Amino acid sequence: MSKMNLKVNGKQYEVDVDPSTPVLWVLRDHLNLIGTKFGCGVGSCGACTIHLNGRALKSCQLPVSAVGTQAITTIEGIVAEMGELHPVQKAWLELDVAQCGYCQTGQIMAAVALLKTKPNPTDEEIDAAMTGNICRCGTYIRIKAAIHQAAKSSTK
Amino acid sequence: MEQSQNNYSRRSFLKVSSLTGGGMMIGFSWLANLVPNEALASAATAKEWIQLNGFIQITPDNVVKIFNPNPEFGTNVMTSLPMMVNEELQADWSKVVVEMGDYDTPRFKSQFTGGSRGMAQAWKPLRTAGATARLMLMQAAANEWNVPVSELTVANGVVLHKASNKSLNFGALATAASKLPKPEKVELKKTTEFSLIGTPQKNKVGKDIVSGDSLFTLDYKQEGMLIAMAIHPPAFGMKLKSFDATEALKMPGIKAVFDIQVYKDGYTRAGFDTRAFNKLIAVVGNSTWEVLNARKKVVAQWEPIETTKEMVAAWGGKKEETVPAGLESTDDHMKQMYAMQQKPGKILRKDGNPEAAFAKAKKVIEKTYSAPFLSHNPMEPISCFAHITDEKAFFVAPIQIPDMMKQNIMANLDIPADKIEMKLARMGGGFGRRAYGHYIVEAGHISKKMKAPVKLIYTREDDMTNGIYRPSYMVTYKAAIDENNNVTAISIRGGGIPEGAVHENRFPAGVFENYIAEGWDIPSNITIGAFRAPGSNFIAAAEQSFIDELAETIGKDPLDYRIELLKKAKANPVGKNNEYDADRYIGVLELVKEKSNWTKKDKNVKRGVAAYFCHSSYAAHVVDVTMKNGQPVVDNVVSAIDCGFIVNPEGAKNMVEGAVVDGIGNALYGGMRIEKGAAVQKNLNQYRIIRHKEAPKNIDVHFVKNSIDPTGLGEPPFPPVFGALANALYKATGKRFYNQPFINDLNKG
Numbered sequence: 001m002s003k004m005n006l007k008v009n010g011k012q013y014e015v016d017v018d019p020s021t022p023v024l025w026v027l028r029d030h031l032n033l034i035g036t037k038f039g040c041g042v043g044s045c046g047a048c049t050i051h052l053n054g055r056a057l058k059s060c061q062l063p064v065s066a067v068g069t070q071a072i073t074t075i076e077g078i079v080a081e082m083g084e085l086h087p088v089q090k091a092w093l094e095l096d097v098a099q100c101g102y103c104q105t106g107q108i109m110a111a112v113a114l115l116k117t118k119p120n121p122t123d124e125e126i127d128a129a130m131t132g133n134i135c136r137c138g139t140y141i142r143i144k145a146a147i148h149q150a151a152k153s154s155t156k
Numbered sequence: 157m158e159q160s161q162n163n164y165s166r167r168s169f170l171k172v173s174s175l176t177g178g179g180m181m182i183g184f185s186w187l188a189n190l191v192p193n194e195a196l197a198s199a200a201t202a203k204e205w206i207q208l209n210g211f212i213q214i215t216p217d218n219v220v221k222i223f224n225p226n227p228e229f230g231t232n233v234m235t236s237l238p239m240m241v242n243e244e245l246q247a248d249w250s251k252v253v254v255e256m257g258d259y260d261t262p263r264f265k266s267q268f269t270g271g272s273r274g275m276a277q278a279w280k281p282l283r284t285a286g287a288t289a290r291l292m293l294m295q296a297a298a299n300e301w302n303v304p305v306s307e308l309t310v311a312n313g314v315v316l317h318k319a320s321n322k323s324l325n326f327g328a329l330a331t332a333a334s335k336l337p338k339p340e341k342v343e344l345k346k347t348t349e350f351s352l353i354g355t356p357q358k359n360k361v362g363k364d365i366v367s368g369d370s371l372f373t374l375d376y377k378q379e380g381m382l383i384a385m386a387i388h389p390p391a392f393g394m395k396l397k398s399f400d401a402t403e404a405l406k407m408p409g410i411k412a413v414f415d416i417q418v419y420k421d422g423y424t425r426a427g428f429d430t431r432a433f434n435k436l437i438a439v440v441g442n443s444t445w446e447v448l449n450a451r452k453k454v455v456a457q458w459e460p461i462e463t464t465k466e467m468v469a470a471w472g473g474k475k476e477e478t479v480p481a482g483l484e485s486t487d488d489h490m491k492q493m494y495a496m497q498q499k500p501g502k503i504l505r506k507d508g509n510p511e512a513a514f515a516k517a518k519k520v521i522e523k524t525y526s527a528p529f530l531s532h533n534p535m536e537p538i539s540c541f542a543h544i545t546d547e548k549a550f551f552v553a554p555i556q557i558p559d560m561m562k563q564n565i566m567a568n569l570d571i572p573a574d575k576i577e578m579k580l581a582r583m584g585g586g587f588g589r590r591a592y593g594h595y596i597v598e599a600g601h602i603s604k605k606m607k608a609p610v611k612l613i614y615t616r617e618d619d620m621t622n623g624i625y626r627p628s629y630m631v632t633y634k635a636a637i638d639e640n641n642n643v644t645a646i647s648i649r650g651g652g653i654p655e656g657a658v659h660e661n662r663f664p665a666g667v668f669e670n671y672i673a674e675g676w677d678i679p680s681n682i683t684i685g686a687f688r689a690p691g692s693n694f695i696a697a698a699e700q701s702f703i704d705e706l707a708e709t710i711g712k713d714p715l716d717y718r719i720e721l722l723k724k725a726k727a728n729p730v731g732k733n734n735e736y737d738a739d740r741y742i743g744v745l746e747l748v749k750e751k752s753n754w755t756k757k758d759k760n761v762k763r764g765v766a767a768y769f770c771h772s773s774y775a776a777h778v779v780d781v782t783m784k785n786g787q788p789v790v791d792n793v794v795s796a797i798d799c800g801f802i803v804n805p806e807g808a809k810n811m812v813e814g815a816v817v818d819g820i821g822n823a824l825y826g827g828m829r830i831e832k833g834a835a836v837q838k839n840l841n842q843y844r845i846i847r848h849k850e851a852p853k854n855i856d857v858h859f860v861k862n863s864i865d866p867t868g869l870g871e872p873p874f875p876p877v878f879g880a881l882a883n884a885l886y887k888a889t890g891k892r893f894y895n896q897p898f899i900n901d902l903n904k905g
Contacts, residue, residue, distance in 0.1 A: 017445070018408065025445045028444070029383075037535075038374060042616070075367065093358065094358075102534075105366070136533060138846070141851060
């Protein structure tokens, strides 16, 4: 076990965990930030997507010891950052995207990161950026439409 | 108006307290539904809920809460079922709060998510519950103003007496209403009078979902809660012999390592008690990562099982089921299934004289189709929270049919029925997997042993290698064709491991004078379970591919040929017990024909059609495919569905889109191989699930408009996708696809 300082959603946390612990489990078990989901543990489904310095990343593959002073953002931080729902979240609601909903926070995190680098992505760019995020219910078409809608609302 | 007998025994006036944001709870308002407790009620945050019946609670300050009885795994019952209640209750829908009901099946009459039955089972009872409560609220207002109920109207949660211009909202009337006798009979609106049902409504809990609020079992947490994981044998056909936990127990945060026996010896299993392994090693500790690491240090010895017999009491009978010894493999399974196809099976149905028709045939076409095991892979891995104390057994469980678990919990955990309490958490997908709640019993054993609250977590590998797969199937379709190019007989022979998928009374039964359907089973120690439209999800692919090939052989348009056959079945049905309504079948085919512009032939568009009936609903799809670098791209799908009256068109459309994507994914990529008794694909980097770029570019969903009571939608659109895709791939590649997943034969070139 070792003590580490983490910057999550703009707040400082001290955790005392095994340095090999994936950030996913630090968030869920130790910081009670449960919006980041466990899906596969091997970086193949994207349910655990977070941002590290603004870039989308699968938190099940990131040992907490590798974080250092880098800023972690989770789905809870996306809300807090804006003070209200993020335009991407709003688009998700407007298009009634979710079915079971389990993967959607990861999808939203991947989409928010994509729109930061590509404010108006093409279908192909969305496919490429989102390929690591599985939706077992098959809501892909709505996710794509919601990303386009969020892009539109942000560039207005 | 439709008359409805009121079956609700309203409990005596019941005050229910809600504690929101309570100390150790995250997210869920877990206490919202507990029986009254004055101490809790006096807490500053408490609200007074007045219960009008099992589905409806109202606060004096006019918050209306409607309970959803059915476990939610993504079919949107959290919205559609409360809509049914509110259609009659007539509260302001935009302000109605919905809450997942706890396990209390007597209160809710039915809590069943599976078999696409939710809508049909809820249709009358939920509207009746709404109408009953509204009448009681109106009666309370009538008493207050001393006017007859017939002079009152209700809109948006307000009761109005026009003549005197008096009005009161539901909150103001709730207490008085709750003390009134329940009306004996209520009248339900006609479908033409609906103002909420039939209108597109957004998911009532959508905001929680996109915000990452705690909703799922895996998110549940309680003070003092321990994390548990189980180790199961590395292969089917193996069992635990012994284990050494010395090293594991030295690991940080580890509390205990022990073995559990899930079901008692001699336990008679019910239909949903399937489990792959009866003895497991439980590893219990403080946190997930610590338990994950410690369980790698457990050294276990496994040994082969002997052939055993288990009693199963299910589906209307009690029978002995053989669990054969041995390490099975997909290659052996295929050989065994081919061997079974060479000899007659058990005759399931026979019309006319198929043998004579085949003997006389000018031409016979015969095609064999196969499919592998499939793993459900719901996105949320299997989990269950259990806290067993002397007072009660408390579970937070992702379970599709909670009442089916009752006798299992009672028998194997020695808990009386009245001590079982269960919160039904939102499920991160199910697809049939969560009908089988062995994990509830497992979590119960671990909590009992630890005398502590425990959350059992399966990793993705644990779930994927743990059975309860879609069975592996094979079927051969055969058609006799005479010199005039008429089809004179159809033969269907098929089976599966460990059960087959031939539905002898479905289309094309009823069409052909001479017809035979045969089936067989091969026992296996690999456990199987219901997978979205069980059986249908395979047989529809085979049947609809074969009909396509048959149409081509006799020179007919594949869509028109299907309609022709169904018209024949309608005008002159052959045999008895035909399960389908030919008119509704034709209806979806006609609709998909129109909406896809089927008759407008475009050489560049490679398309396939398929239609199927199951779970009381009808579905047809037209799938357009192009090949790009040797891989299929689904450019467009047009779907036509008849599932009766549509309750929530927004959610219904989403369900169909999802079924289309799921169908394309499983048809093209889905498959679980077994080698030396073990699952080969162990995680999502090995087991292929359809991803963004492989999804169709567009899906158009159309519903047949009618006033038939709603039937299922979770399953029916799924099976015909496989066939429509196979038929489109044929147009795009010139190759027929007989074996799932199609990607294997595609990649062979």
